[in-house]
Amino acid sequence: MIKNFWENLTINQKLAITAWVFLAIPIIFYVTIRFYPTYEAFYVSFMKWNLLGAKKYIGFKNYIRIYNDEDFWIVLWNTIKYAIIGVPVSLLISFTVAYYLNEIKFGHQTIRAFYFIPFLTTAIAMAWVWRWFYQPMPIGYFNIMLSWVGIPQQPFLKSIEQGLYAIMAPAVWAGLGFQIVIFIAGIRAIPKSHFEAAEIDGAGRIQILKEIILPALKPTTIFLVVISTIGFLRIFDQVYSMSEDSAGGPLNATKPLVLMIYEYAFDMYKLGRASALTVILFLLLFTVSILQLWFMRKQK
Amino acid sequence: MVHAETEMTDNNQIIEKLEELNPKKIIIWTIVFLGSIVMVTPIIFMVSMSFKTGQEVYLFSLFPEKATIKNYIFVLTESKFIYWGLNSLWVATFSTLSVLFFDSLVGYTLAKYSFRGREIIFVAILSTLMIPTEMLIIPWYMMSREFGWIDTYWGIAFPGLMTGFGTFLMRQFFMSLPDELIEAARIDGWSEFAIWWKIAMPLVVPALSALAIFHFLGNWTAFLWPLIIINDPDMYTIPVGLASFNGEYEMNWEIVMTASCLATIPTLFVFIILQKYIIKGIMLAGLKG
Numbered sequence: 278m279i280k281n282f283w284e285n286l287t288i289n290q291k292l293a294i295t296a297w298v299f300l301a302i303p304i305i306f307y308v309t310i311r312f313y314p315t316y317e318a319f320y321v322s323f324m325k326w327n328l329l330g331a332k333k334y335i336g337f338k339n340y341i342r343i344y345n346d347e348d349f350w351i352v353l354w355n356t357i358k359y360a361i362i363g364v365p366v367s368l369l370i371s372f373t374v375a376y377y378l379n380e381i382k383f384g385h386q387t388i389r390a391f392y393f394i395p396f397l398t399t400a401i402a403m404a405w406v407w408r409w410f411y412q413p414m415p416i417g418y419f420n421i422m423l424s425w426v427g428i429p430q431q432p433f434l435k436s437i438e439q440g441l442y443a444i445m446a447p448a449v450w451a452g453l454g455f456q457i458v459i460f461i462a463g464i465r466a467i468p469k470s471h472f473e474a475a476e477i478d479g480a481g482r483i484q485i486l487k488e489i490i491l492p493a494l495k496p497t498t499i500f501l502v503v504i505s506t507i508g509f510l511r512i513f514d515q516v517y518s519m520s521e522d523s524a525g526g527p528l529n530a531t532k533p534l535v536l537m538i539y540e541y542a543f544d545m546y547k548l549g550r551a552s553a554l555t556v557i558l559f560l561l562l563f564t565v566s567i568l569q570l571w572f573m574r575k576q577k
Numbered sequence: 578m579v580h581a582e583t584e585m586t587d588n589n590q591i592i593e594k595l596e597e598l599n600p601k602k603i604i605i606w607t608i609v610f611l612g613s614i615v616m617v618t619p620i621i622f623m624v625s626m627s628f629k630t631g632q633e634v635y636l637f638s639l640f641p642e643k644a645t646i647k648n649y650i651f652v653l654t655e656s657k658f659i660y661w662g663l664n665s666l667w668v669a670t671f672s673t674l675s676v677l678f679f680d681s682l683v684g685y686t687l688a689k690y691s692f693r694g695r696e697i698i699f700v701a702i703l704s705t706l707m708i709p710t711e712m713l714i715i716p717w718y719m720m721s722r723e724f725g726w727i728d729t730y731w732g733i734a735f736p737g738l739m740t741g742f743g744t745f746l747m748r749q750f751f752m753s754l755p756d757e758l759i760e761a762a763r764i765d766g767w768s769e770f771a772i773w774w775k776i777a778m779p780l781v782v783p784a785l786s787a788l789a790i791f792h793f794l795g796n797w798t799a800f801l802w803p804l805i806i807i808n809d810p811d812m813y814t815i816p817v818g819l820a821s822f823n824g825e826y827e828m829n830w831e832i833v834m835t836a837s838c839l840a841t842i843p844t845l846f847v848f849i850i851l852q853k854y855i856i857k858g859i860m861l862a863g864l865k866g
Contacts, residue, residue: 293692295769300698303683306739311705314716321715328719377609380602384610390852391613394620397844399798401816402837406623409830415635416830418622453616455859462860511709514800518820535711535801542715543805555712562709 318559322552332549339553348529349537349554356533356561359445360509364502367449367456371501372494374453375460376486389461393454400451400514407447408434408519434521437530444519444531448512456501463497464490496573503569507562511535534558620841626834634831648835658836660811661818668733668814669796675738676792677785683739684747685773689759699748705741710802718805732806733814737796743788750784751777787858790851797844815840 283291322339324332343349378389395403410418411433420430433443467489475485513535517524524540525532534554542551626634628644652658687699717736726732754777762772778785800816807813813821819840822833848855 289691292690292769296686296690296692296695299682299686299690299769299773303679303702303739304698306679307702307705310717310736310738311708311713312701314713314720315708317716317719318712328722374609374612377605381606381609383606386852388610388613389856390848391617393856394617394845394848397794397841397848398620399816399819399837399840399844401798401800401819402623402840403619405819405822405833405837406619409626409834410619410622418637421637447619450616450619458856458859507709511711513711514816517800517804518823538711539801539805542718548715548719552715555709555715559709559712563707566707 318552318555321549322556324549324552326548327546328548329546335549339549342550343553343557351529352525352532352534352537353557355441355529355531356510356512358441359448359512359533360506362442363445363449363509364505367452367505368498368501370449371453371456372460372498375457375464376490378457379461379464389457392457395451396454398451400447401518403447403451404515404518407443411443434519435527437527440520440527440531444512444515445509447519448509448515452505452508456505459497459501460494463494467493499569499572503565506565510558510561510565513539534561620845623834623837623841626831627838629831631831648831649839651832652835652839656818656822656836657810657813658815658818658839661813661815662839664730664733664812665797665814665816668730669793671730672734672737672796673789673793675734676740676743677789679739680743680788681747681751681778681781681785682773683744684749685751685777687744688748688751689754689756689777702741702744706745710736714802714805717802721806726806728807728809728812730812733803733812736802737792737799740792743792746784746788747781750781754780783854783857784861786854787861790855790858794844 286294321332323334323336325335325338326332374392378385378392381388409416412420413430413432414420414424417433419433423429423431431439433439436443471489471493472485475489480488510533512533516531516533516536517539520526520531522528525536535558538551538554538558541547541554621639625639625641627648628646629636629641630643630645630647633641633643683702687695687702713736721727721732726735758776759772762776763769767776798816799814800820803814803817804820807817810818810821819836822836
């Protein structure tokens with residue numbers, strides 16, 4: 278029967294069936310592990326639920342509670358601070374390095390490798406290293422170095438003002454290598470003829486940078502801005518393992534959204550509230566992606 | 578004759594290099610070089626600290642006066658680091674093999690078969706890139722509780738067995754393969770699976786290796802999900818194990834740095850061997866993605 282059925286099919290039908298057979302397991306995966314959980318996250322965000330009892334529908338109450346929660350606004354502002362400071366700082370450094378590194382021939386590979394190596398490290402391992410550097414004298418290397426030039430001891434992670442930047446630094450440090458490699462790839466992709474034409478016109482270095490390199494790198498830059506904005510908005514590992522007093526401390530001064538989600542879900546078991554926060558994070562990231570598409574289209 | 582010729586080109590190269598040497602270039606080189614040294618300084622100090630003894634920890638020095646491997650012996654015997662390493666290795670390997678198999682199978686199907694519904698499937702898979710992991714961890718956790726996946730390898734690995742990014746990347750590469758190749762194999766009587774596995778796959782090895790490196794590294798350093806799904810210290814992955822050092826060994830910086838070294842050095846070692854492929858892979862994925 279089945280064999281007969283198969284033989285009677287046209288080649289195109291056979292190929293279509295083959296395609297669906299290849300896609301069968303992946304479709305099950307995407308439906309159960311991606312789409313259904315996405316739906317569930319939205320669904321639970323309208324529930325009151327502590328994991329053990331029954332789910333209770335409470336409408337928008339989770340969202341209203343979040344809106345009225347002062348800590349949420351602190352955390353949201355922290356999250357945004359990680360991104361709006363971390364992204365420009367890291368892109369400025371990585372572009373400058375890429376621009377000059379691209380011209381260097383002697384030792385190019387080794388130097389590039391040095392810049393790239395931090396990207397390959399485990400955030401948790403490096404969090405320990407940076408945390409050690411931030412310690413007070415006599416153990417912390419940063420404070421030791423400050424004492425050499427006569428600057429008083431700094432609290433770094435223990436300070437409400439400095440904590441967030443002290444945690445941002447290793448995140449910037451770890452991401453530079455990736456950005457540099459992408460920038461160099463972007464610069465190398467610019468046709469040589471553009472440079473030659475500019476040289477014939479007698480353009481100086483700054484002019485070439487302004488009129489050829491920067492415009493040509495726009496798509497690369499948009500890509501990196503989006504990737505690293507999303508990365509900073511999702512910061513968690515460094516904060517979880519570096520912040521002092523309590524996770525996200527001192528006094529919530531370093532706490533980002535993902536850490537708040539983690540605490541609501543897995544310390545306090547308020548899963549409805551945590552899900553509502555994940556929806557907010559999703560909307561935040563979604564906005565960034567939409568802005569990217571908008572900028573890309575404006576390009577064309 | 579040949580000898581003289583190579584000498585000539587050597588000389589020319591040296592002359593060219595000398596012409597390049599002007600003070601401005603030297604200054605730029607020096608600054609860029611010093612920057613690269615600053616970048617690796619944390620790693621160098623981490624390694625140096627791991628060889629120090631208890632008293633020397635409080636000295637600012639690069640080279641320990643009495644280098645010792647006692648810290649390494651301590652970490653490997655007194656903590657569960659070896660378990661964590663094996664857990665990480667096993668999970669990352671399994672997950673990477675799954676991604677290589679399925680992402681390329683799906684990518685190939687979407688690139689090389691035409692059938693009704695193809696566009697919808699492609700857009701649906703692509704749209705999963707917009708969903709952040711953080712949004713799914715709560716449903717995944719609920720699922721894992723229900724099916725008893727907590728504290729299991731499967732529990733750590735299941736969310737990452739296929740990825741939208743990998744599927745998209747592989748589709749891009751398979752699209753650039755000529756259709757005639759596949760047609761010819763079909764006429765020769767190859768099965769569809771064999772055409773993919775034996776003809777198409779070997780032609781996209783560069784993309785596969787880039788994907789493998791990314792995915793493996795991502796799994797090796799993954800923290801949030803393993804932290805949630807694993808409670809049993811025997812089942813920790815390396816990052817979760819390292820974070821658990823908080824409290825227990827908090828003030829023993831030489832011990833913590835030794836564990837951090839053990840977590841970091843293998844990836845750096847792999848990088849040094851595969852440097853060319855990794856950099857190329859990043860450029861490739863960055864430009865195509």
